[in-house]
Amino acid sequence: MGTLKKLLKARSLSSAVFLAALLLAVGAVNPSFLSPSNVSACFNTSVVYTLVAVGMAFTLLVGEIDVSVGANLGLVAAVVGTMLRDGQPLASACLVGILIGVVIGCINAWGVAVMGAPSLIFTLGANGVLRGIVYLYTNGAWVENLPKGFKDFSSVTAVGSLTVYFCAVFVLVLAIHLILTRTRHGRYFAAVGDNAQAATLVGLPTRRIKVLAYVLCGVLSALGGIIFCSRIGFVTPMSGNGYEMKAVAACVLGGISLLGGVGSVIGSAIGAVIMASISYLLVFMGFSSNYDNAITGVILIVIVVVDALLQHRTSKRNRRARLDARVSMGGDIR
Amino acid sequence: MEHGRDDALLSVRGVRKSFGPNEVLKGISLDVMPGEVCALIGGNGAGKSTLMKIIMGIYNPDAGEVLVCGKRVDAGRPRASLGHGIYMVPQEPMLFPNMTVRENVTMGFAAKKPVLDRELSRVMDEIGWGFDLERTASTLSVAEQGMVEILRGLMRHPKILILDEPTSALTFDEVSSLFSIIGRLRGTGIGIIYITHRMAEIFQISTSVAILRDGAVAMQGPIGSFTREDLVRALLPSDTKAGKCQAAGTSCDIDYGKPPVLELRNLSGYGFREINLKIWPGEIVGLAGVVGAGRTEMATTIFGRSKVLGGSVLLDGQDITGRRTRNIIAAGVNYVPEDRFRDGLFCMRDVEENTTSALLGEGALGAVFLDGGKAGLVTRRYVETFRTKVTGISQEVGGLSGGNQQKIVIARTFSTSPRVVILDEPTRGIDAAARGDVYAVLQQLRKTGVSILLISSDMEEIVELADRAVTMFRGRINAEFSKQEISQDNLMSAAFGMRSQKSSGEVQYTWVPSKSYSRHEA
Numbered sequence: 001m002g003t004l005k006k007l008l009k010a011r012s013l014s015s016a017v018f019l020a021a022l023l024l025a026v027g028a029v030n031p032s033f034l035s036p037s038n039v040s041a042c043f044n045t046s047v048v049y050t051l052v053a054v055g056m057a058f059t060l061l062v063g064e065i066d067v068s069v070g071a072n073l074g075l076v077a078a079v080v081g082t083m084l085r086d087g088q089p090l091a092s093a094c095l096v097g098i099l100i101g102v103v104i105g106c107i108n109a110w111g112v113a114v115m116g117a118p119s120l121i122f123t124l125g126a127n128g129v130l131r132g133i134v135y136l137y138t139n140g141a142w143v144e145n146l147p148k149g150f151k152d153f154s155s156v157t158a159v160g161s162l163t164v165y166f167c168a169v170f171v172l173v174l175a176i177h178l179i180l181t182r183t184r185h186g187r188y189f190a191a192v193g194d195n196a197q198a199a200t201l202v203g204l205p206t207r208r209i210k211v212l213a214y215v216l217c218g219v220l221s222a223l224g225g226i227i228f229c230s231r232i233g234f235v236t237p238m239s240g241n242g243y244e245m246k247a248v249a250a251c252v253l254g255g256i257s258l259l260g261g262v263g264s265v266i267g268s269a270i271g272a273v274i275m276a277s278i279s280y281l282l283v284f285m286g287f288s289s290n291y292d293n294a295i296t297g298v299i300l301i302v303i304v305v306v307d308a309l310l311q312h313r314t315s316k317r318n319r320r321a322r323l324d325a326r327v328s329m330g331g332d333i334r
Numbered sequence: 335m336e337h338g339r340d341d342a343l344l345s346v347r348g349v350r351k352s353f354g355p356n357e358v359l360k361g362i363s364l365d366v367m368p369g370e371v372c373a374l375i376g377g378n379g380a381g382k383s384t385l386m387k388i389i390m391g392i393y394n395p396d397a398g399e400v401l402v403c404g405k406r407v408d409a410g411r412p413r414a415s416l417g418h419g420i421y422m423v424p425q426e427p428m429l430f431p432n433m434t435v436r437e438n439v440t441m442g443f444a445a446k447k448p449v450l451d452r453e454l455s456r457v458m459d460e461i462g463w464g465f466d467l468e469r470t471a472s473t474l475s476v477a478e479q480g481m482v483e484i485l486r487g488l489m490r491h492p493k494i495l496i497l498d499e500p501t502s503a504l505t506f507d508e509v510s511s512l513f514s515i516i517g518r519l520r521g522t523g524i525g526i527i528y529i530t531h532r533m534a535e536i537f538q539i540s541t542s543v544a545i546l547r548d549g550a551v552a553m554q555g556p557i558g559s560f561t562r563e564d565l566v567r568a569l570l571p572s573d574t575k576a577g578k579c580q581a582a583g584t585s586c587d588i589d590y591g592k593p594p595v596l597e598l599r600n601l602s603g604y605g606f607r608e609i610n611l612k613i614w615p616g617e618i619v620g621l622a623g624v625v626g627a628g629r630t631e632m633a634t635t636i637f638g639r640s641k642v643l644g645g646s647v648l649l650d651g652q653d654i655t656g657r658r659t660r661n662i663i664a665a666g667v668n669y670v671p672e673d674r675f676r677d678g679l680f681c682m683r684d685v686e687e688n689t690t691s692a693l694l695g696e697g698a699l700g701a702v703f704l705d706g707g708k709a710g711l712v713t714r715r716y717v718e719t720f721r722t723k724v725t726g727i728s729q730e731v732g733g734l735s736g737g738n739q740q741k742i743v744i745a746r747t748f749s750t751s752p753r754v755v756i757l758d759e760p761t762r763g764i765d766a767a768a769r770g771d772v773y774a775v776l777q778q779l780r781k782t783g784v785s786i787l788l789i790s791s792d793m794e795e796i797v798e799l800a801d802r803a804v805t806m807f808r809g810r811i812n813a814e815f816s817k818q819e820i821s822q823d824n825l826m827s828a829a830f831g832m833r834s835q836k837s838s839g840e841v842q843y844t845w846v847p848s849k850s851y852s853r854h855e856a
Contacts (some may be wrong), residue, residue: 029651143409184444189439194430200392201428202442203416261432323605323631 011255012267018253019274026281033284040161046269046276047165048073048224048231052243053250053272054173054265055220058213060251061180063193063260064112064119065245066214069221071130072104074240076225078134081143081235085149097226098219104130105218106211118287127244135237143235154231173269180265189213193260242293246275249300252307277321342401343368343525344389344420344494349398351384358384360549360682361398366494366525371516373536373557374529375565376546382529386496390422391528402493417775418494423500424484425529427479431472438471439486450489457488461515481508488515495519496527501535513539518591531764533562566766588617588801593651595785596667596754600645601655605631606809608645613754617788618776620800622793622825628809629789630672633756637669638662647755663692666753670743670760672789679731679739686713686727693744716745719778721771737768744772748779755779756787761795773799793822793829806827 023042027034052069059066076097083093104126113123142316158167192199192209199206224243229235252258253274254267278299279292342365351359359381376382387393389400396411401407408414429438440450460463463481474482480500485493497516501509516526516539528540536543537557544554545568553560553568594612602607608630613619623629634640636647638659646655654665667740680688713727714856720741724734731739740760747755757776761769776799780786790796796803803815805828813828 167785187437187441191430191433191437194432197427198428198430199426199441201390201422203413204442205413257432261430320604323628 012264012270015254015267015270015274019270019277022274022277022281026284030284030286033281037161038284042277042280043273044161044163044166045231045280046230046273047163047169049243049250049272049276050173050269051220051224052168053247053254053268055217055224056244056247057251057254057256057263057265057268058189058216058220059119060248060256060258061189061193061260061263062210062213063064063196064210064213065248065258066108066123066217067120067248068104068123068126068130068244069217069224069247070240071127071134071253072101072218072221072240073225073228073243074134074238075104075130075137075226076100077223077235077239078138078143078237080226081146081229082138084146084229085143090150094226097222101218101220101222101225103218104216104221107216108218109211109214112214113207131237132240134239138235138237140237142237142263144233146229146233150230151233154227165231169269173265177264177266188299193262195261212306221306245293245300246296247272249273249296249303252300252303258304292317341368343370343403344368344527345401345404346385346389347399347401349385349388349395349400351381351388351393351395358386358549359395362546362549362551363398364544364551364554366527368523368525370542371520371526371528371540373540373543374527374546375531375536375543376552380546382546383498385532386422386498386527386529389415389420389494391497398622416490419490420496421482421487421490421492421494422496423480423496425500427483429474429479429482430473432470434468434470435465435474435482436467438482439467439489443489453489454485457485460518461485461488462511463678484512484515486850492524494525494527496529498529499531500528501530531766535566536565537562540725566609588614590614595650596787597648597651598645599648601632601635601642601647602644603631603635603640603642606635606806607838609811611804613751613785613787615785616780616798617801618780618788620796620803620820621787621789621806622791622796622803622824623806623829624791627806627829629806630804633758633787633789635671636662636756649778663750663752667756668692668747668750668752668754670747670758672758672762679743684728684730685717685722685724685734685742686710688731688742689713689716689727689745692750712749716742716749720745720775737764737772738832740764741768741772741775744775748750748784752784754785754787756789759791760788761790761792763844769795791823795827797818797822 023034023039031041039283052073055069056066061298079100080093080097083096084090108119108123108126111117111126112119154163154165156164178186180189188199188204188209191204192206194290196206199209228239232239247268248258250271251263251268253271254263254269256263256268262298278295279289282289282291338809344364344366344624346364348363349359349362350357362381362385364372364385374382374385377510384393388395388409391407391410391412393413399406400415402418402420405418407418407420430441432443436451436454439454440447443450445453454467463485465478465482465485471479471482484497484500500512516528519526520541528535530536540557542554542556543560543565545552545565547568555565592614595615596611596613598611600611609632611619623630631640635642638657638661642656646653648654649665649667652665654662654667657665680691683691686709690712710727716722717724717727722738722741722745724738731742734742744757744760760776761772764772776786776788788796788799797820800820801817803820803825804811804817805813805825807829813824815828
């Protein structure tokens, strides 16, 4: 009973239901959509979004935000792509890419957690700087002619028509979820976002946790950049642009609170699948993919507003129930 | 007491701290022995919270050191302080609102979950507090949050436990169970620093007293060597005379033949039911009751913040039930909230803006452009009559002490010339001197015909000020007292739902009247 109640309350479940309803609705409009290959394509295209969204989830969980994830991904994709094109080994390219992610995470963490700058503004600035570096690095040119084997690996399937990438990311998200919910240190992230002062008072290393959240966000975005290279096969100077909005939307859709302390990475991963599906689904609905950004924005706004309303209503109802519990009924005063 | 004793559990030696040009601590030395309950008292702004934050490692002292069992504690690191066995239960509960009670209590421990759960149920059994551990902290009442904080402290088996006004949000039963816990902890040899504003508590549970005044220890020693008068004298600034206590203003100047200014008829809302109450012009009506009796809820409902479920509110015979707050203020009813930090103050703004902000809407300071001179005049007048301690009217309010902040909130309320003012715990967390000032101000104001509904958990305050008093118990008014009938005993037994005064023996915690610590010059 308790677990059932918990399950019903879990926001990640309601976002999963939303995803299923979305897929079925599109199937109702265009029955040709409901084939295994089309549905699994929705999942397969989501891997990059998922990585970025889970990274974003870490920063949102500790009560901050990182909007530099898009440029981070773009820079890593450009560097890794260039190295591979120039014939460097895959391992060293990946290593360099991940190191870039670590460095970017450290810089953001320094600004936000150490210097105490407002995270939205600091990472917005970082986003601009990183995007500028991409242009300088690539001279504004596209990175093309990546090794064929690297590109082809993105379509290798592991389970049914689900790709190796999807399965790997699936396992990774599951592992992160278990760490965040089942381990002592994992709960620290939510605790810091819930009430940083309280976290300090019970002796949690508040600053270190925020630093870790940013570094993990940087690394996950960098991983996203590497897979982006492999899946898309070329890198433009604008690659990854706008991913921050998709990631925030995915997190919010998956039930992660923008105020910090609430939510699960499973939810943000499901949100990422929804985000990835939208542009794919538009085609089946007979719309141009030009609607993509506007729809993402609308979804983000609708969810945030509905969430605020729901939250307001629940807290009001809780308060009223609490108050009424105290009132004595009739004349039974001792 | 001799300083720097080797057997001291906690030694604070020569601690100094300045914020800008303002020296808050001027060389504090303090020892706490095993099994000692050291009551730390002092006016607002005396430096208590700064000292505690230094002991907890939240602030870095400019000079001096903190030692636990003779070992130096790394300054400025909360984890180091916790590691030495210091734990502070803060005055305002600091929980993780979205986590369960269990997570809140066990967060930050290295032990495995089953071990922690066993320990938690052992501690809960010991103190006899029942909690649904799976409840989310945001659904707890303030008192319950305070209890979770204390639970959290006890789970750490601290060597030194700092309790910062732990009883301010607790009900009577909870206070008595807290006191028995403190007694038991003393027996186990831990040292307790107990910060309080309530004199009665000091003599009840502490073994020693330290009084802070203006950043220095004014007096300290075992409790037995002091009388209450000694403490009051040490607390008050040296230039004022203590103990000048006069009977509150007589109620004979209130004409009960006139129609009442405010009338509540069968008013019901969330947290209270069927309230009938009349308030006459120039009257101070005390509203007593325990935490959670529905007093604040009733006040905020009258003020238009919550939904009215039934009944009506009449102001001069005019029905103002369920109006919007701004219309209710315009009609002449105002409310001074209990939690001045959350509901009352614009902390980032200065004294002037805070005092005059209620006048903005009426255009009293100019319809479009503000008349700066007039605003300054109004502010200065209130700063003077309320004797608010500020460096100037452009000082930021967030940096003031609690008493001074409260004076500013009250000043703002009265600047709109209301007919009826509801004051919710106006002196909570305020030192004796500032309390006296607030009382004097209220006496002055009622002479001008303003009626005051005084919500207070400090029974003494109601005895002192009220012309008439009612008590609420579980959401209903259960007793009413005329001026002659008001006594702490009467109020207290009614607040606990016991109408017969004889049965007050059932209350375990005995209330020691502590009338002498309020000061009156009105």
